[in-house]
Amino acid sequence: MKVWSTLSGKKEDFVPQGNEVKMYICGVTPYAEAHIGHAMSYIIFDVIRRYIKFSGYRLKYVQNVTDIDDKIINRANQQGIEASELAKRYTDSFFEDMDALNILPADVYPRATGEIAKIIEVIRGLIDKGYAYEAKGSVYFRVRQAASYGKLAHRDLESMIAGARIEAGEEKEHPMDFVLWKASKPGEPSWESPWGGGRPGWHIECSAMSLKYLGDTLDIHGGGQDLIFPHHENEIAQSESFTGKEPFARYWLHNGLLQFGEDKMSKSLGNLITIKEALADYSADAIRIFVLSSHYRSPLKYSREALAAAEAGAERLRRVAGRESDGGNEAETIAAEPYRKRFIEAMEDDFNAPQALAAVFDLARDINQAADIGKSFGKAKKTLVELAGGVLGLTMEAKNVFYYEEVAATEIAVTRKRDIYKLIDGVGSELLKEGRNIDTIRGDVNLLIGVREALRKDKEYKLADEIRNKLNSLGIAIEDKSTFPVWRITR
RNA sequence: GGCGACGUAGCCAAGUGGCAAGGCGGGGGUCUGCAAAACCCCUAUUCACCGGUUCGAAUCCGGUCGUCGCCUCCA
Numbered sequence: 258m259k260v261w262s263t264l265s266g267k268k269e270d271f272v273p274q275g276n277e278v279k280m281y282i283c284g285v286t287p288y289a290e291a292h293i294g295h296a297m298s299y300i301i302f303d304v305i306r307r308y309i310k311f312s313g314y315r316l317k318y319v320q321n322v323t324d325i326d327d328k329i330i331n332r333a334n335q336q337g338i339e340a341s342e343l344a345k346r347y348t349d350s351f352f353e354d355m356d357a358l359n360i361l362p363a364d365v366y367p368r369a370t371g372e373i374a375k376i377i378e379v380i381r382g383l384i385d386k387g388y389a390y391e392a393k394g395s396v397y398f399r400v401r402q403a404a405s406y407g408k409l410a411h412r413d414l415e416s417m418i419a420g421a422r423i424e425a426g427e428e429k430e431h432p433m434d435f436v437l438w439k440a441s442k443p444g445e446p447s448w449e450s451p452w453g454g455g456r457p458g459w460h461i462e463c464s465a466m467s468l469k470y471l472g473d474t475l476d477i478h479g480g481g482q483d484l485i486f487p488h489h490e491n492e493i494a495q496s497e498s499f500t501g502k503e504p505f506a507r508y509w510l511h512n513g514l515l516q517f518g519e520d521k522m523s524k525s526l527g528n529l530i531t532i533k534e535a536l537a538d539y540s541a542d543a544i545r546i547f548v549l550s551s552h553y554r555s556p557l558k559y560s561r562e563a564l565a566a567a568e569a570g571a572e573r574l575r576r577v578a579g580r581e582s583d584g585g586n587e588a589e590t591i592a593a594e595p596y597r598k599r600f601i602e603a604m605e606d607d608f609n610a611p612q613a614l615a616a617v618f619d620l621a622r623d624i625n626q627a628a629d630i631g632k633s634f635g636k637a638k639k640t641l642v643e644l645a646g647g648v649l650g651l652t653m654e655a656k657n658v659f660y661y662e663e664v665a666a667t668e669i670a671v672t673r674k675r676d677i678y679k680l681i682d683g684v685g686s687e688l689l690k691e692g693r694n695i696d697t698i699r700g701d702v703n704l705l706i707g708v709r710e711a712l713r714k715d716k717e718y719k720l721a722d723e724i725r726n727k728l729n730s731l732g733i734a735i736e737d738k739s740t741f742p743v744w745r746i747t748r
Numbered sequence: 749g750g751c752g753a754c755g756u757a758g759c760c761a762a763g764u765g766g767c768a769a770g771g772c773g774g775g776g777g778u779c780u781g782c783a784a785a786a787c788c789c790c791u792a793u794u795c796a797c798c799g800g801u802u803c804g805a806a807u808c809c810g811g812u813c814g815u816c817g818c819c820u821c822c823a
Contacts, residue, residue, distance in 0.1 A: 283823070291823090298823035328821070410818080416750055417819065459821085481823030482753095488822090513753085514817070550771065551761060556754080556816065563760050566772035573771090576785070603762095611762050615770035625786050629779090718781060725783075736784050743785090 258312065260477075261554060261607045263485060263509040264409055268607055271508065277315040279471040280306060281506070283463060283480035283488070284366070286323040287347030288332045291354050292529035293544070293559065294515040298481050300545050300650070301512045301553040301610075303360040305479070307648050308604050319470045320363040321463055322348055325370050325456050330445055340446050341370070354532040358541045359650050365470050369462040373448045376457045376465040379499050380437045380450075388498040392428040394440030394453040400433045403494040409509060410486035435491055437461045460491035464505075468496060478506035482514055482554075513556040530559065542575070542651045543568035549610040549649060570618070574645060577621040578653040580628050582635040590633045593640035596620040600644050610649065617645045657746035659699060664707030672708050677724065680705055685731045688746075695746060702733060706742050709735075 258271040273279070282302045285291055310316050324344035333343040348368075355362065369376075380396050383389035388402045400406045400414065407413045414433060436458040441447040447454035457465075467475055473496075480489065489509065496505040517529070535544055547567035551557045596616045603612035620641050627634040645651045672680070684698045684705070705724055712721040725735050732748040 285823075286821085295823050301823090326821090410751085412751065412819075479823095483818070483822055486818065487820085512823070514823075516816070546771080547760085554753090555761090558760085558816095560760080562772080566760060569773090570771050573786090580786090609762075611771095612769065615762070618770055622787080626788090629787055713781080716781075722782065729784090734784065737780080737782095738785085739780090 258309075258605045259607055260508050260510065262507075263489075263511050264504070264506075266411065269508065273314065273476040274474060274507070277317055278309050278477065279475045280309075280316060280318045280477040280479070281463070281467045281471055281475050282318070282320045282363070282478075283484055284320040284322050285347075285351055286326055286328060287344050287351055288326075288328045289347060290531040290533060291347075291351050292531050293535045294481070294529065295351075296354070296358055296532045296535065296544060297515045297548045297557060298512050299355060299360050300358060300548045301608075302479050302510075303650055304549065304610060304648065305477075305510070305553075305608050307361065307650060308608060311648050317365075317471065318361075318363045319365045319367065319467065321466050322351075322366055322368045323459065323462060324348060324368045325446060326459060344370075350533075354536075357536055358532065358544060359652050361650075367466040367470060369457055370448075372462060372466055372469065373450075373457065375469045376461055377438075377450050379465045379468065379495065380461060382499050383437065383495065386498065388495075389437055390430065391452050394455060395428065395436055396438035396452055397429055397434040398437050398491065398495060398498075399430060400435070400494065401431055403498055405497075406433075406494050407490065409490045409493055412486070435460060435487065437495070460488055461495060463488075463492050464495040464499065467492075467505075468500065473500045473502045474504065475506040477508050477510055479510040479512070482511040485509075485511055510553075512553045513551075516556055516558045535564075539564050539568050540571055540652075540656070542571035542653065545649065545651055546571050546614065549614055552611055553608060571651070574617070574621055574641075574651060575653050575655045577624050578638070578642060578646075579655045579658070580624065580634075580638070582628070582633050582638065590635065591623055591627045591637045593620060593637040596623070596637075597640055597644065600648075604648070613644070614649065617641065617649070620644075655745075657695065659702070659744050661706045661710070661742040661744070662703055663741075664704055666711075668704065669707050669711045672704055673711065677705065677708060681724070681727050681731070684728070684733070688731055688733075702728070702744060706735065706744060710742065713737075 259268045260271045261268050280302075282299070285295060306316060306318055322344075325340060329340050329344050333340040336343065352362075380389060383398065384391065384396065387399070389396050389398050407417070417433060438450060438452055438455050438461070439458055440453060440455045446456060448456060467478070478489065478492075493505050497503050539547075543564060544567070547564050548557065550567065596619060599616040599619075600613045603609040603616065606612075620637060624634045624637050624641060627637070642653065646653055680701050684701050687693055687698045705728065709721045709724045712718075712724075728735060728744075732746060733744055734747050735742055735744045
């Protein structure tokens with residue numbers, strides 16, 4: 258397996274320290290709803306994690322929650338609630354989103370506010386070793402002391418200062434020094450420390466948590482490209498200075514950022530679409546396919562067209578997964594191995610999900626073809642579910658698909674004589690309702706299909722087609738299979 | 749200003765020296781009472797532009813134009 262590491266700037270052979278891969282992915286600061294840029298990042302690392310497990314490694318996955326910081330405090334003040342309450346609200350919401358996107362939960366979700374003791378221990382160690390200093394109740398990291406500062410972002414201190422957008426805090430020795438412990442102002446959330454009341458700086462929590470839960474050296478540390486500098490650079494400086502061990506993380510993986518129109522989607526630009534909004538319009542599978550159809554290190558542009566295309570592709574995979582192998586000749590079963598091989602080769606090469614996905618789509622076509630001509634495809638379907646479901650994390654659940662259940666002839670006869678348009682109208686008005694309940698129309702739709710089947714039998718195609726067309730325009734698609742009709746809600 | 753990435757069909761997007769993956773869309777066909785779904789065929793002689801290296805370049809080198817990211821909170 259080859260992985261591109263930001264630190265070396267090239268593809269490297271992936272060799273973990275032991276057979277349990279230690280993976281740390283930067284989590285969120287819960288002060289607002291998570292947006293689809295977050296979805297992109299966490300889907301990518303979910304797939305990477307699933308693939309590593311698929312290859313036979315054990316794995317421990319840690320993701321932090323930065324549940325205290327300036328933005329949380331400010332927002333909470335605006336809303337007149339406690340910072341902890343705001344953080345909890347959005348943390349809960351974040352977990353809901355992750356679950357809805359079929360992202361496997363981390364093994365540990367440490368919270369900054371739950372790890373104060375470890376954070377203080379690390380800061381104290383850094384002070385003792387001369388890498389940090391206290392000033393007016395805050396503690397800063399002394400960047401000049403970390404010889405290799407800038408190695409991840411591939412910059413040196415000089416060129417960073419040349420950027421000239423740095424405001425030198427008067428308490429800092431050097432403009433690039435960053436805060437490890439921030440003295441709290443009156444009324445702000447505060448924790449006791451050797452330097453007085455305060456709260457942890459943003460970067461230190463990740464160092465403290467990864468050291469605590471994964472040890473001095475991680476195998477994979479990941480996050481969005483926007484975290485390379487300063488966040489991950491600072492993590493390296495803190496962690497390696499504290500432990501005296503290099504490297505802090507063997508492989509640094511960073512995903513490209515989601516763009517919205519011409520700009521990056523970000524909280525500060527306010528041009529974001531939340532995960533919940535996206536899920537209201539598109540299935541989790543569609544969002545995953547959208548993300549995985551581009552390489553993880555490349556930027557990706559959000560568009561309704563791209564999501565709609567992904568949804569159509571997702572629908573095709575769902576249908577394949579739902580096809581039943583009606584026996585067929587096992588000896589003639591289609592070979593799934595070539596696809597599996599292609600899939601693995603693609604993923605082995607720096608997690609080339611677009612190519613892996615291409616193999617999945619080709620396999621899907623092969624299965625459909627086999628199904629159409631009555632060949633057996635049980636094993637191939639199993640492979641499809643294993644790869645697309647298990648590794649790429651697609652649910653492939655056909656939602657809102659219903660099978661016609663036979664209706665008594667007498668009931669059909671009675672309904673045929675009465676106003677079937679009324680039935681259709683009833684179905685339509687329920688479908689258009691805000692909090693519509695599909696269950697309430699199932700019986701009526703089923704009855705309409707039963708009537709339609711009777712009409713077709715009697716070759717009264719005009720009315721039969723009218724029923725189908727009317728339901729279709731209401732968002733109910735009917736497929737007349739050779740055995741029995743299937744209907745689905747299309748919107 | 750410094751650092752970096754990218755520019756491939758109508759749209760999204762792989763490929764990084766040897767005949768241009770995949771998805772969506774579009775056109776034609778098979779199946780069907782007709783549809784839908786599925787399947788089959790077609791849909792980039794060409795990879796922003798210009799020049800160079802090479803037997804051979806979308807892929808390497810130089811230049812031009814354009815887009816985006818980071819350098820400041822951010823997945």
